[in-house]
Amino acid sequence: MCSLYVGVLMLMIGGILSLIFEKSEKMAGLFSIVFGAFAAFFIFSFIKIPLMTDKTITDILNMSMPIGIVRIEVDGLSAFFIMLIIVLAFIAMLYSHGYFLHFYNKGMSCGKHFFFFNILIVSMILVVSVRNAIAFLILWEIMSISSFFVMSFHHNAEDMREVAIKYIIAMHVGAFFLIVAFLIAGIEGGTFDFEGIERVMKAGGVLAQVVFFLFFIGFAFKIGLIPFHTWLPYAYPAAPGGTAALMAGVMKAVGVYCLLRIVGLSGRPEVWSGYVILAISVGSAVFGILTAISHNDVKKVLSFSSVENAGIIGIAIAAGMLGLAYDLPEMAFFGFAGALFHVLNHAIFKGLLFFGINSVYTQVYTTDMDKLGGVIKKMPMTAYLFLVGSLAIVGLPPFNGFISKFLIYNSFFIITSQKAAGLLMGVSVLTLAMLALTGALALAAFTKTFGTVFLGEPRNNKIVFKSESNAWMTFPMLVLSLMCLFIGLCPHGVTIMLRGPLKSMGVPYYEHNLETATMVSGVFLIFIFMLALVLFIKFLVLKNKKIQKAATWGCGYGAVSNKMQYTGASFSEPLTRLSKPVLSMDNNIKKPNGLFPVKALSYSVKAGDLIERLFIDKLWHAFRWLLDRFSWIQSGYTGHYLLYILLTIVAMAIAAMWRLGL
Amino acid sequence: MMDAAVRYVLMIVVALLMPGLINKVKALWGGRQGASILQPIYDICRLFHKSQVISETTSPIFRVAPSINLVASLCAGLVVPVAGKESLIYFNGDFVFFAYILALGRFFTVLGALDTGSSFEGMGASREVTFSALIEPAFFIIMGAMAMLTGYTSFSQIFSLIPGLLQNIKINDAGVSIAELIRLWAHSELLVAAVCGNIVFLIMILVEASRLPVDDPTTHLELTMIHEVMVLDNSGIDLAFIQWASALKIGMLGTLIVALILPAALYMWSAVMLYLFLMLLVAITIGSIESVMARLRMTHVPQFVLGASSIALIVLAILLLGHKQ
Amino acid sequence: MLLNDVAVVIFGASLTYILGTSRLGAYVKILSVQGVLLFFSAISHAETLGFFHSVFIAFETLIVKATIIPLFIFFIIKDLGINREVEAYIDNFISVIVAILIVIGSFTVAAIMKNVGQDSNIDVLTMGVSISAVIIGLFIMISRKKLITHVMGYLVLENGIFLLSLALATDVPIIVEMGVLLDVFIGLFLMGIFINRIQSTFDSADISELTRLTD
Amino acid sequence: MMGIEFILIVIPALFAGYSFFFRYFRTDRIVLVVCAVIHLTLTMLLSQKTVPTEGVMFGIDSLSFVFLLILSVLFLATAVYSIDFIRQMHESGHYNVLYVPALLLFLAAMTGVIVSRNLGLIWVxxxxxxxxxxxxxxxxxxxxxxxxxxxxxxxxxxxxALAFIAVILMLEASRSIKGIGLNVDMLIKNANSLSPLWLTIAFVFALIGYGTKMGLAPMHTWLPDAHSQAPSPASALFSGALLNCAFLAILRYYQIIVNTDMGQFARTLFLVLGLFSIFLSSVYVYRIVNYKRKLAYSSIEHVGILATGIGLGGFAIYAAMLHAICHSLAKHLMFLNAGNIFHAYKTINIKNIHGAYRSLPSTAWLIMIGTIALLGFPPFGTFISKFLILEQMIVNGRWVTMVVFILLVTVISYGLLKAAIQMAFLSEKDAEGHTVEKEHMTTLLPQWFFLGLLLCLGLYIPQWLNNLLYNAAALLLGKGGV
Known part of the structure; x- marks a missing residue:
């Protein structure tokens, strides 16, 4: 336990030193990195025992009044997530340092950024280790608030105010669900230790269901499941440097951890709760990716793809719960294993993708697909690494995304050989189809992203590229890409780490069932070998031939301009037209008028978020409308004010008399 | 193992013949002599000898895309059971791998198209991802339903079992009364599953390999094309790879169709002969469809493709009903 | 007790009258009269009061309430040249009806309280009038436009409270008596000062000027 | 009679007299700080004798000690802040010589309210x-x-005036028992012998009368106007200390009534008014652009939370005590920040203020973090108090109340955070237009100190304070421990 504390302390020291050396901006980042490295070392040396064995390390801290006795416990599940947090956080730290090299002397304080960044990391590490409701809530909110400050680094950006308020209010509302859930569990269970939750959940009944769904909603805010995701497409794009990666990958993972923890404490879940979560998750996956396709800002695409991946993780968790509920241990195993694996993978490739697009952003200060293009020629390294991320996130072989998706697929068809309920079978098949659809749509989304941003030519002539990003930025991306490839080719490296987490959730572990994953990675090797062979043949064939360079064939039309390239919006048009009912698209057409129109026709499409528009905005407007009905109270007339007092006297006097029994 | 490898090679060869066969069938329907069945192979060979012209706009992605597409198709073939026996490689859930490795090929084809910066190729790419996304659920529903029916989850096992189960249904060779037939159909969900599955696979061929009525590989009117328009800028060996990969897709999906109806447990040679015969039937069917149907309007294609999903859903419904009994 | 009853009845009548009149001068006069009436009412309880207390009450009612305050208000009106008209949001006729309703309601409440409290000490008449005075004081402030009428409404309210303490016939400690005096002084003089300021700042002492601060 | 309590009242009054007659701004600053320090020292001396002798005029119990402590600390902050504030005013030429005497008199009066153990005296x-x-x-x-x-x-x-009716009625209620007068301790002791009718009505009038001063809706109407017009250090004291004093006055009546059968009724009234206050605050807080008015409405909200806490009873009373402390600290620091903003921008209209991160970095961070502390986000003390209040709601089974409470609190959070973000963040257009203003140390120190205290209260409440709050809550715990 000691080395965990030392690690946390190191992070804090790093943060505080960054704050102190705020003025010399370069030092701030370096301090963070150095102490982050120490912290990573200590924390690694600590978590390897609970992660690799079944051992649980517990420590009891006796705090004073508001918090009380805090049990800090690191079991397999916690250790898995601590590992994820510290690895990604350290990589993000490196990247952030490189990113901020572009923002020195621009009035932004990198020192403060690193301070809150480190606090964010610390709070995440502690959130997954504490077993006390109050301490948990405090840390949870510190996580939200520090991420809020980290995120609002670019506070001069256009719509940053809107984004910031949306983010923090969403977090606030989410936290209230958790507060209520923890309170009910604490009061009914008799203690604010997690034992109380376990007691309530295992007792079952309506109360347990209510508590579970309150927890689910509270965590769904962080994970980003619909309809609680609305903050997410604003927050991630606004976040600077490595923070977007940390928020999208790691903070989401913390939410998933919490959900898994609650599931782990609940014993056998109800069947219907599994189905509800499955429905929400499938909805998130399909809605998320469809909306992602409709957007033309790369960061928005990545954010909505996060909603999609949240859905996929949710599907996996739902599969696990259904497995437990129906007594199908293998399904449960694949579900939870898939969820854990996919969380890890998502953190890796989403981090990679955000790093990539932020690198582009540091060069051209835009992430709008309709302006970008041909980035691969100026920033080849970034482009290829982004390509790896895209392939991985779509789940294409031979990268890691496929492995985790494969496990999730497995959880649904593993029941074929067992006697499962008809409903479950039908739902499983449909879920398979939806997962497949999600994958295919993700392909559309990421071919669109990569194709329009990195390939072709710039769509706007004003875009001027300077150079490839610095090594502080490309190195972390390289590391993450190698991780993608390594996990894809050698999933065993991760699957051995799933044993501890699953054991601590009380889910059986079937080592032999993971052999399929190894099998798949074997086929990947064949693929790579064949690819090498084919490329070699091609090289031999073309060796003595002269390769001509020419302009792209313009179908006989000579005056081809960059602006004629297919844009993101046009690329996704067939799909957005088909899925119009679930999208929010604003079409702006300015028709030319008059016989001799001066202005040409202009047509633009602006994508939004249907759920936000239909659900959140409407709700908020209704509530505001209701509140506005009372805005006459403060009229400014003293007479009115006195009338209120008089009426209060009368009302209270009547109440008093009534109460006294007159 | 050796046996499976031979079958794999057999499938690749048959696949290379498929486009030629289909074209021949179309020519015959049109009352023409038509080109030789081997014409596509000649084309590929010829392209191997040619040099390349590459757009200045492109990046290395454009140059590796066709190779990756080809290798992806070849890899996908590894899990396809040919002629009634297990495939070269099989594992639980290999159909997921099959779908995703094909998607990898598609991913790079689309990127290659976008890399040229041509709006025509972008258009094709856009349509490609749309229609392939729509066909994907159908494939998974049909495979999932069949997996549920049979209790197995790999191509080889599912397809070896379904025909076997079909054979177990006792049909009086002489006279089957209509009532008996209806009873059979109603109770032999596998038969319906097989038929529906084949229809879905057929639609998949039409979509994936860009055939009529979804796409017309013969015209070069850019606005109506999907697949062909994406490869406008490819030449030489890359084009050869692309055509090969395209033929492979037809071949593999055709093999799947055949596998559904090919009775298992036949002797090696009879199985192969039957396989070749059935592949010919598939080619004739596709050719006939192409000959008698007009190309659909681009806006109607999604309905057609989604039809596959609804057919797949029928299989699912049958599965659920059957489960109740 | 007759003296008390008569004084209180006249006090009650003055409350109705104050809502019926539309002259500021009448307001001031009624305030003065009310001070005298309060003196009589208090004197009727004299047997329970000590010497010092009696002197204090006499000072409070006759000197302060009946003389100084009306003079002070009169001085303000004159000094500021305030229009002699009482401007009201509510018509005088309706105001009188409201006053009658308030009086009826107050007597009902007083009667109920006597019943429930089973407290023979409660003098329903005085109690009813005092409650009416409090509420009518508030009503004056609510329905009249001029700041100076607000102040006078406040004074009516204070008189009501004074009467209430008599109605309960409690031996009010001297500290409380001093408190009420403090209240009146602070209220009156601070308000007087500020009315002056308001008049000079806004060129009007009308309450409708003071509606800038609103949301 | 001449206990420390009495000295506590007299000393500020004496200093006020000195300042009033000498009228020199340099000595004024010293007077203010010295007086504040003396006040705090004396308060600390009182910490050991928190059980008052029965029947005394001035005395301290745990409840009033909590409020006295708040007042003392807050006043010290105001005094420190005023050092630079007076200088600024003097330089800009409109220094009001009555500022310091009025502040000191204000302190004396508030101390009087807190240490008095006589309902009449409290009223005075x-x-x-x-x-x-x-x-x-x-x-x-x-x-x-x-x-x-x-x-x-x-x-x-x-x-x-209405509160005075309460005093008279309380006298009436206690008439049957000889020699009680208006002494709080005696009244509490004999609460059950008091006439329930008069006691209840007295409580109603006290609630409305002092509630006016405290800012409970719908009697709050003066509050946004007054708080927004006073100079910031004074506004800070209004919101932080004055409201608490009025609250204490109501609590004195509550202490009596809670020991009778009418305790539940009193709690219901608290709950209704409290929730209505929160509601009213949520109606306005997001629509106004005047930042100080916004803070004033936030005070109404917090007053509502205090009342709700008392109304819920049980552990929520402890929460209310904690909340009183936390809110005072948080609101005080927010008003001081508003002072800094006003000094730099010459306006308090949110729409005209942006880029404070650039031009007033420390103040901007104070506003951001202070808002978070004020709204009850962890790890600040306000979170704990809100948490405990929610806990009591669940224990009492008040689900609807809880949902309404959460909704309204969220709207208020929206309003305040939006304002803070609006002021702190740089807007795209004027990215270069801001110069960094010099911020004087004394205009920042109190706020950072308060933030530290709030952080401490949220994570670790010291044992002595915990005991103090428990004892204070115990005084308000009526029959049957609810």
Whole structure:
């Protein structure tokens, strides 16, 4: 336990030193990195025992009044997530340092950024280790608030105010669900230790269901499941440097951890709760990716793809719960294993993708697909690494995304050989189809992203590229890409780490069932070998031939301009037209008028978020409308004010008399 | 193992013949002599000898895309059971791998198209991802339903079992009364599953390999094309790879169709002969469809493709009903 | 007790009258009269009061309430040249009806309280009038436009409270008596000062000027 | 009679007299700080004797010690802050010589309210606070401040008149028992012998009368006007200390009534008014652009939370005590920040303020973190108190109340956070236009100190404070421990 504390302390020291050396901006980042490295070392040396064995390390801290006795416990599940947090956080730290090299002397304080960044990391590490409701809530909110400050680094950006308020209010509302859930569990269970939750959940009944769904909603805010995701497409794009990666990958993972923890404490879940979560998750996956396709800002695409991946993780968790509920241990195993694996993978490739697009952003200060293009020629390294991320996130072989998706697929068809309920079978098949659809749509989304941003030519002539990003930025991306490839080719490296987490959730572990994953990675090797062979043949064939360079064939039309390239919006048009009912698209057409129109026709499409528009905005407007009905109270007339007092006297006097029994 | 490898090679060869066969069938329907069945192979060979012209706009992605597409198709073939026996490689859930490795090929084809910066190729790419996304659920529903029916989850096992189960249904060779037939159909969900599955696979061929009525590989009117328009800028060996990969897709999906109806447990040679015969039937069917149907309007294609999903859903419904009994 | 009853009845009548009149001068006069009436009412309880207390009450009612305050208000009106008209949001006729309703309601409440409290000490008449005075004081402030009428409404309210303490016939400690005096002084003089300021700042002492601060 | 309590009242009054007669701004600053330090020291001396002798005029119990402590600390902060504030005013040429005497008198009156153990005396001192604070509100002598002070005086006078009725009725209630008078301890002791009718009505009038001063809706109407017009250090004291004093006055009546059968009724009234206050605050807090008015409405919300806490009973009373401390600290620091903003931007209209991160970095961070602390986000003390109040709601099974409470609190959070973000963040257009203003150390120190205290309260409440709060809550715990 000691080395965990030392690690946390190191992070804090790093943060505080960054704050102190705020003025010399370069030092701030370096301090963070150095102490982050120490912290990573200590924390690694600590978590390897609970992660690799079944051992649980517990420590009891006796705090004073508001918090009380805090049990800090690191079991397999916690250790898995601590590992994820510290690895990604350290990589993000490196990247952030490189990113901020572009923002020195621009009035932004990198020192403060690193301070809150480190606090964010610390709070995440502690959130997954504490077993006390109050301490948990405090840390949870510190996580939200520090991420809020980290995120609002670019506070001069256009719509940053809107984004910031949306983010923090969403977090606030989410936290209230958790507060209520923890309170009910604490009061009914008799203690604010997690034992109380376990007691309530295992007792079952309506109360347990209510508590579970309150927890689910509270965590769904962080994970980003619909309809609680609305903050997410604003927050991630606004976040600077490595923070977007940390928020999208790691903070989401913390939410998933919490959900898994609650599931782990609940014993056998109800069947219907599994189905509800499955429905929400499938909805998130399909809605998320469809909306992602409709957007033309790369960061928005990545954010909505996060909603999609949240859905996929949710599907996996739902599969696990259904497995437990129906007594199908293998399904449960694949579900939870898939969820854990996919969380890890998502953190890796989403981090990679955000790093990539932020690198582009540091060069051209835009992430709008309709302006970008041909980035691969100026920033080849970034482009290829982004390509790896895209392939991985779509789940294409031979990268890691496929492995985790494969496990999730497995959880649904593993029941074929067992006697499962008809409903479950039908739902499983449909879920398979939806997962497949999600994958295919993700392909559309990421071919669109990569194709329009990195390939072709710039769509706007004003875009001027300077150079490839610095090594502080490309190195972390390289590391993450190698991780993608390594996990894809050698999933065993991760699957051995799933044993501890699953054991601590009380889910059986079937080592032999993971052999399929190894099998798949074997086929990947064949693929790579064949690819090498084919490329070699091609090289031999073309060796003595002269390769001509020419302009792209313009179908006989000579005056081809960059602006004629297919844009993101046009690329996704067939799909957005088909899925119009679930999208929010604003079409702006300015028709030319008059016989001799001066202005040409202009047509633009602006994508939004249907759920936000239909659900959140409407709700908020209704509530505001209701509140506005009372805005006459403060009229400014003293007479009115006195009338209120008089009426209060009368009302209270009547109440008093009534109460006294007159 | 050796046996499976031979079958794999057999499938690749048959696949290379498929486009030629289909074209021949179309020519015959049109009352023409038509080109030789081997014409596509000649084309590929010829392209191997040619040099390349590459757009200045492109990046290395454009140059590796066709190779990756080809290798992806070849890899996908590894899990396809040919002629009634297990495939070269099989594992639980290999159909997921099959779908995703094909998607990898598609991913790079689309990127290659976008890399040229041509709006025509972008258009094709856009349509490609749309229609392939729509066909994907159908494939998974049909495979999932069949997996549920049979209790197995790999191509080889599912397809070896379904025909076997079909054979177990006792049909009086002489006279089957209509009532008996209806009873059979109603109770032999596998038969319906097989038929529906084949229809879905057929639609998949039409979509994936860009055939009529979804796409017309013969015209070069850019606005109506999907697949062909994406490869406008490819030449030489890359084009050869692309055509090969395209033929492979037809071949593999055709093999799947055949596998559904090919009775298992036949002797090696009879199985192969039957396989070749059935592949010919598939080619004739596709050719006939192409000959008698007009190309659909681009806006109607999604309905057609989604039809596959609804057919797949029928299989699912049958599965659920059957489960109740 | 007759003296008390008569004084209180006249006090009650003055409350109705104050809502019926539309002259500021009448307001001031009624305030003065009310001070005298309060003196009589208090004197009727004299047997329970000590010497010092009696002197204090006499000072409070006759000197302060009946003389100084009306003079002070009169001085303000004159000094500021305030229009002699009482401007009201509510018509005088309706105001009188409201006053009658308030009086009826107050007597009902007083009667109920006597019943429930089973407290023979409660003098329903005085109690009813005092409650009416409090509420009518508030009503004056609510329905009249001029700041100076607000102040006078406040004074009516204070008189009501004074009467209430008599109605309960409690031996009010001297500290409380001093408190009420403090209240009146602070209220009156601070308000007087500020009315002056308001008049000079806004060129009007009308309450409708003071509606800038609103949301 | 001449206990420390009495000295506590007298000393500020004496200093006020000194300042009033000598009228020199340099000594004024020293006087203010010295007086604050003395006040705090004396308060600390009192910490050991928190059980008052029965029947005394001035005394301290745990409950009043909590409030005295808040007042003392807050006043010290105001005094420190005023060092630079007075200098600024002096330089800009409109230093009001009544500022320091009024502040000190205000302190004396508030101390009087807190240490008095006689309902009549409490009433007198509450009246006295009005006098002192009216001067402070009229500090800038604008039309708006004139209107504000008029409304303040007028409405509070009505309120105090109503509170006086409560005093009279309390006398009536205790008539059957000889020699009690208005002493709080005696009244509590004999609560059950008091006439329930008069006691209840007395409580209702006290609630409305002092509630006016405290800012409970719908009697709160003067509050946004007055708080927004006073100079910031004084506004800070209004919101942080004055409201607490009025609250304490109500609690004195509550202490009596809670020991009778009418305790539940009193709690219901608290709950209704409390929730209505929160509701009213949520109606306004997001629509206004004047930042100080916004903070004033936030005070109404917090007053509502205090009342809700008392109304819920049980552990929520402890929460209310904690909340009183936390809110005072948080609101005080927010008003001081508003002072800094006003000094730099010469406006308090949110729409005209942006880029504070650039031009007033420390203040901007104070506003951001202070808002978070004020709204009850962890790890600050306000979170704990809100958490405990929610806990009590669940224990009592008040689900609807809880949902409404959460909804309204969220709206308020939205309003305040939006304002903070609006002011702190740089806008795209004027990215280069801001110069960094110099911030004086004394205008930041109190706020950072308070933030530290709030952080401490949220993570670790020291044992002595915990005991103090428990004892204070125990005083308000009526029959049957609810």
């Amino acid at each position: 001192f509450i009246e006295a606070t009005t006098l002192a604070s009216a001067t402070l509100i009229y500090h800038y002598k604008t039309k708006e401040s004139l209107e504000a002070v008029w409304k303040y005086l007028f409405i509070c006078s009505i309120g105090i």
